[in-house]
Amino acid sequence: MEEKILQVKELSVSFSGGVQAVSKVSFDLNRGETFALVGESGCGKSTTARAIMRLIRAPGRITGGEVYFEGKELLGLSEKEMTAVRGKNIGMIFQNPLDSLNPVYTSGSQVAEGLIVDKMEKGEAWALVEETFRDVKIPDAEKRVKSYPHEISGGMRQRVMIGMMLCRHPKLLIADEPTTALDVTIQAGIIELMNDLRRKYDTAVLMITHDFGIVADMADRVGVMYAGEIVELGDVFTIFDHPLHPYTRLLMKALPVITKKEGRLETIPGTVPDLSKPIQGCRFADRCPDACDACRQYSPAMVEAEPGHLCACHRVKGGEGNE
Ligand SMILES: Nc1ncnc2c1ncn2[C@@H]1O[C@H](COP(=O)(O)OP(=O)(O)OP(=O)(O)O)[C@@H](O)[C@H]1O
Numbered sequence: 001m002e003e004k005i006l007q008v009k010e011l012s013v014s015f016s017g018g019v020q021a022v023s024k025v026s027f028d029l030n031r032g033e034t035f036a037l038v039g040e041s042g043c044g045k046s047t048t049a050r051a052i053m054r055l056i057r058a059p060g061r062i063t064g065g066e067v068y069f070e071g072k073e074l075l076g077l078s079e080k081e082m083t084a085v086r087g088k089n090i091g092m093i094f095q096n097p098l099d100s101l102n103p104v105y106t107s108g109s110q111v112a113e114g115l116i117v118d119k120m121e122k123g124e125a126w127a128l129v130e131e132t133f134r135d136v137k138i139p140d141a142e143k144r145v146k147s148y149p150h151e152i153s154g155g156m157r158q159r160v161m162i163g164m165m166l167c168r169h170p171k172l173l174i175a176d177e178p179t180t181a182l183d184v185t186i187q188a189g190i191i192e193l194m195n196d197l198r199r200k201y202d203t204a205v206l207m208i209t210h211d212f213g214i215v216a217d218m219a220d221r222v223g224v225m226y227a228g229e230i231v232e233l234g235d236v237f238t239i240f241d242h243p244l245h246p247y248t249r250l251l252m253k254a255l256p257v258i259t260k261k262e263g264r265l266e267t268i269p270g271t272v273p274d275l276s277k278p279i280q281g282c283r284f285a286d287r288c289p290d291a292c293d294a295c296r297q298y299s300p301a302m303v304e305a306e307p308g309h310l311c312a313c314h315r316v317k318g319g320e321g322n323e
């Protein structure tokens with residue numbers, strides 16, 4: 001039996017105006033595993049990540065659910081206890097990495113700070129900072145540790161962020177679109193680096209992305225999010241081989257195909273529904289090429305179509321009616 005490091009159970013988050021950004025999201029992460037949450041913009045991926053870290057600011061709030069990290073429930077912890085979990089046990093790279101380094105401190109001192117919080121002696125911390133810079137393949141590491149964030153490139157700042165998180169050996173790293181702001185060629189290097197380092201440190205990764213290309217390069221398992229819900233979940237080979245949810249299929253078609261002249265092909269027609277209003281039936285029904293009457297009336301239940309492969313779609317209930 002694989003050891004679960006993170007268990008998210010029916011997590012729900014709402015913002016002001018009754019926006020139900022995340023609705024009863026459930027998934028697990030095994031030790032050392034990479035799980036990708038994928039979906040279009042506004043589907044609630046970042047909100048899910050921030051809720052796990054307990055970083056939802058009022059008037060937004062977690063309205064329900066449980067989050068277990070190594071069996072310990074996080075939502076009930078005091079703020080002080082939660083601060084101890086952040087950084088040391090769970091590291092997070094935010095969606096906008098270029099803003100997450102403080103411009104007034106050198107990049108090395110910001111990496112050292114975390115280690116000193118972990119009670120590492122100063123000299124030892126600085127030695128590890130240099131080693132970390134080398135680990136994340138920053139050239140001239142001993143010089144670069146003294147650079148301010150504005151003196152290094154965006155790609156390098158992202159490498160610093162990854163190093164900063166991983167040098168504290170968190171058991172879980174949450175990476176929210178860590179390469180989206182970067183050039184495509186730089187993206188590939190960062191993904192490769194993350195793959196190397198997660199193996200080296202045996203870190204579980206919750207990877208958030210809208211890009212199935214990144215899912216293919218990194219993930220062991222995938223959860224597809226739509227309008228605040230997980231609509232399909234399974235291991236990466238199964239999802240790529242036979243996606244069940246029409247939304248997953250369409251998202252996969254939106255994968256940039258570099259070999260084709262047209263470049264990025266289809267985007268899915270229509271938009272994510274207004275999450276401040278109650279939605280009748282399946283949230284995807286309006287945009288779904290396969291929608292039937294039942295889809296517009298009843299919300300589909302999540303069913304296990306085959307072991308480990310879950311899908312919430314009327315068309316796949318019990319496995320029949322698929323295709
Ligand atoms: N601080 C906030 N206050 C109000 N609404 C918010 C806030 N943060 C997110 N939302 C809303 O919650 C929903 C989910 O947003 P979220 O940022 O989690 O999506 P996402 O999947 O991460 O999208 P993206 O791919 O664009 O990053 C959206 O409708 C968004 O407008």
Ligand SMILES: [Mg+2]
Pocket residue numbers: 045046047095176
């Ligand atoms: Mg986001």
